[in-house]
Amino acid sequence: MKLGQDGDYVAAAREGMGNPCLQGSLRSLQARYGKGALDVWKTLPDPNLRSRVKARRMQTLAHLDRVLELLSQGVEARGGQVFFADNAEAANGYILDLARKRGVKRVVKGKSMLSAEIGVDAVLEAEGIEVVETDLGEFIVQIAGSSASHIIAPCIHMDRRQIGRLFADKLGIPYSEDPPTLTQAARKALREKLLTADMGLTGCNIACAETGQISLVSNEGNIRMASTMPKLHVALMGMERVAATLEDQRELLQLLTQGAALQKLSTYVSFVGGPRRKGDPDGPEEFHLVIVDNGRSRILADPEFREVLACIRCGACLNICPVYGRIGGHAYHSPYSGPIGAVVTPLLHGINRHADLCKGETLCGACRDVCPVENDLPRMLVALRCKLAYGDPGWGVRPHNRLEALGFKIWGRIVGHSRLYAAMLTIARALQRPFVGRNGMIGPLPGLKNGWTAGRDLQPMAEQSFRERWRARQNNNPATADNSRETRHGR
Amino acid sequence: MPAATVTLFVQCLVDALYPEVGEAMVQVFDRLGVPLLYPEAQTCCGQPAYNSGHHREAEAAARRFIDLFEDAEAIVCPSGSCVAMVRRHYPELFAHQPIMRERALQVARKTFEFSEYLVDVLGVVDLGAAFSGIATYHDSCHLARTLGIREQPRQLLRHVQGLSLAEMNNSDACCGFGGTFSVNYPEISLALVDDKIDNILNSGADIVVGCDVSCLMNIRGRMSRRGENLRVLHLAQVLAGEERA
Numbered sequence: 001m002k003l004g005q006d007g008d009y010v011a012a013a014r015e016g017m018g019n020p021c022l023q024g025s026l027r028s029l030q031a032r033y034g035k036g037a038l039d040v041w042k043t044l045p046d047p048n049l050r051s052r053v054k055a056r057r058m059q060t061l062a063h064l065d066r067v068l069e070l071l072s073q074g075v076e077a078r079g080g081q082v083f084f085a086d087n088a089e090a091a092n093g094y095i096l097d098l099a100r101k102r103g104v105k106r107v108v109k110g111k112s113m114l115s116a117e118i119g120v121d122a123v124l125e126a127e128g129i130e131v132v133e134t135d136l137g138e139f140i141v142q143i144a145g146s147s148a149s150h151i152i153a154p155c156i157h158m159d160r161r162q163i164g165r166l167f168a169d170k171l172g173i174p175y176s177e178d179p180p181t182l183t184q185a186a187r188k189a190l191r192e193k194l195l196t197a198d199m200g201l202t203g204c205n206i207a208c209a210e211t212g213q214i215s216l217v218s219n220e221g222n223i224r225m226a227s228t229m230p231k232l233h234v235a236l237m238g239m240e241r242v243a244a245t246l247e248d249q250r251e252l253l254q255l256l257t258q259g260a261a262l263q264k265l266s267t268y269v270s271f272v273g274g275p276r277r278k279g280d281p282d283g284p285e286e287f288h289l290v291i292v293d294n295g296r297s298r299i300l301a302d303p304e305f306r307e308v309l310a311c312i313r314c315g316a317c318l319n320i321c322p323v324y325g326r327i328g329g330h331a332y333h334s335p336y337s338g339p340i341g342a343v344v345t346p347l348l349h350g351i352n353r354h355a356d357l358c359k360g361e362t363l364c365g366a367c368r369d370v371c372p373v374e375n376d377l378p379r380m381l382v383a384l385r386c387k388l389a390y391g392d393p394g395w396g397v398r399p400h401n402r403l404e405a406l407g408f409k410i411w412g413r414i415v416g417h418s419r420l421y422a423a424m425l426t427i428a429r430a431l432q433r434p435f436v437g438r439n440g441m442i443g444p445l446p447g448l449k450n451g452w453t454a455g456r457d458l459q460p461m462a463e464q465s466f467r468e469r470w471r472a473r474q475n476n477n478p479a480t481a482d483n484s485r486e487t488r489h490g491r
Numbered sequence: 492m493p494a495a496t497v498t499l500f501v502q503c504l505v506d507a508l509y510p511e512v513g514e515a516m517v518q519v520f521d522r523l524g525v526p527l528l529y530p531e532a533q534t535c536c537g538q539p540a541y542n543s544g545h546h547r548e549a550e551a552a553a554r555r556f557i558d559l560f561e562d563a564e565a566i567v568c569p570s571g572s573c574v575a576m577v578r579r580h581y582p583e584l585f586a587h588q589p590i591m592r593e594r595a596l597q598v599a600r601k602t603f604e605f606s607e608y609l610v611d612v613l614g615v616v617d618l619g620a621a622f623s624g625i626a627t628y629h630d631s632c633h634l635a636r637t638l639g640i641r642e643q644p645r646q647l648l649r650h651v652q653g654l655s656l657a658e659m660n661n662s663d664a665c666c667g668f669g670g671t672f673s674v675n676y677p678e679i680s681l682a683l684v685d686d687k688i689d690n691i692l693n694s695g696a697d698i699v700v701g702c703d704v705s706c707l708m709n710i711r712g713r714m715s716r717r718g719e720n721l722r723v724l725h726l727a728q729v730l731a732g733e734e735r736a
């Protein structure tokens with residue numbers, strides 16, 4: 001899937017909400033991991049860890065050019081090759097060219113959201129190259145012809161019965177819904193692919209400039225195999241995913257595995273800094289690091305949004321967001337779902353195009369609390385909405401909804417003049433009367449299929465506003481009238 | 492030392508829809524002998540416009556608010572989200588206007604949410620109130636997360652005679668209101684408020700108490716449509732309940 005496919009947020013959200021299997025999985029995921037991460041942060045031995053790491057992260061981003069240069073020098077010194085890709089086309093072109101030159105027939109992948117962002121699979125497949133995901137979740141999603149619906153747990157929208165049927169169908173094994181049996185079947189299928197692949201294509205969790213190495217975390221061991229068994233290892237890395245020092249990298253990796261899965265450390269952590277050296281027992285003959293910009297420079301240059309590049313893609317914000325927890329990941333039409341997806345997808349791929357992602361959250365702030373790098377995603381959602389409200393040539397944004405804009409202009413007039421405001425209340429009160437039901441609430445409004453009253457009753461305006469009651473109180477109580485009557489007058 | 496005069500910041504929803512909440516707050520302050528002021532020219536703090544990205548309009552509302560309230564000794568509001576607007580977002584709105592920003596910060600420093608003012612500033616937890624029933628407390632998002640106020644309302648409720656507290660599951664999960672979100676994405680919003688209501692019902696409480704009428708309007712509106720008859724009350728209404736003998 002390519003980043004930012006067009007699609008209807010509301011329709012896909014409805015589909016997610018209507019999928020009982022997804023609803024069940026999301027509920028247990030959020031009950032365990034979202035809350036769990038909050039608890040982990042509360043009991044950190046160093047309560048300032050997150051803010052300190054965030055500060056370091058922002059400092060690194062401020063010097064990103066130098067940090068990346070150091071990283072690439074380190075990799076090159078060990079015989080690796082580094083390619084800076086401005087955009088998806090450049091990255092795909094480089095990888096395809098390499099695959100052609102080396103006669104690659106089969107590519108095994110470690111989990112990489114960036115690969116989905118740039119759509120490299122389709123480019124390779126169009127050339128007749130077989131591309132196989134080796135992360136179990138990604139593998140399931142791939143053979144199902146579906147797409148990831150969680151950044152860490154890609155197949156959370158499928159249950160074991162569905163996976164059992166899928167495996168029976170695609171892998172030719174007898175139907176089973178026993179997880180170990182299914183895992184064994186996948187392992188067997190994947191082993192064969194891993195042993196015969198010509199290229200391993202992985203992502204990068206956090207690279208380190210000081211050591212000149214990238215790092216890869218996994219719990220399945222597949223990434224280690226994908227990065228060591230084929231002759232050729234290509235790692236894709238978003239240009240922001242780099243730490244300056246080893247110490248920074250260590251802290252980030254720990255926040256990552258704790259935020260993602262409440263683990264002090266994942267089962268496997270690989271550090272890769274180049275191809276196999278003389279005497280190494282294993283490793284690829286060639287190592288290529290493709291550092292991808294694809295819109296990140298523009299984010300980096302904007303102080304309002306730079307912070308989003310601090311993200312380490314742990315998925316904790318998905319595990320706590322009430323909206324994601326109901327609609328699931330497909331509604332975001334992007335490899336990046338949940339709160340982080342709602343901010344980063346519009347920034348990378350068009351704010352107008354993804355206006356629903358900017359506007360479709362409640363701004364409850366749970367994602368900000370759980371984020372290991374304290375990203376203020378709600379603030380950035382509001383900033384995106386501001387761009388949509390007025391347009392922004394710098395970001396190529398057109399005003400999104402003229403009717404809403406007009407509504408707020410009128411609103412601005414009304415709340416700017418207290419007498420007009422009071423008059424409007426009086427008018428609204430008169431208008432609402434025929435709609436107030438016997439229970440004292442406004443029920444479904446005729447001609448309005450959507451909106452508030454579709455599923456909720458509306459509290460009507462009170463016959464006397466607080467302002468009017470206050471006035472009455474003052475008049476009835478002359479003793480207090482002098483010292484507590486407000487002397488300022490409305491504009 | 493005589494209590495500082497409190498200037499009431501009664502947000503638009505309370506003014507127009509739930510004036511009884513404002514009155515209850517007045518009663519509580521009267522009981523404590525706190526002198527009150529109410530600037531009658533106040534309208535809306537600008538939060539709806541701010542959250543929707545219409546920051547020019549929000550800024551105009553913020554200027555107006557600051558003009559009206561900056562001479563106050565203390566500003567108290569029965570809403571966590573409106574206080575969060577003033578405290579956190581006003582200074583942000585004026586980030587590039589140093590003089591306005593300074594004025595916004597001045598106002599922000601003396602703006603308090605109702606329960607916060609009672610407990611943290613006045614140091615009162617027992618208002619001598621009585622109210623019979625089992626209450627469950629809904630933590631509204633901006634109150635709990637932006638302002639960090641979770642304990643104060645509970646402390647106040649615990650001291651109400653005849654009232655017991657039953658915690659619901661996920662008390663700080665969003666109720667799904669989100670301002671214009673609830674109108675623009677009603678299906679998602681309803682799914683969220685249904686979760687909230689299920690948690691409320693499972694708590695065994697017969698009263699839902701909160702500190703933000705926007706959440707309460709959402710919860711009550713959905714309950715009414717679902718035919719659930721729990722009472723949904725603002726904290727001030729509980730605290731203004733019968734004084735005990």
Ligand code: SF4
Nearest residue numbers: 311312314315317371
């Ligand atoms: S925004 Fe924060 S919580 Fe969300 S994925 Fe990124 S690092 Fe994790």
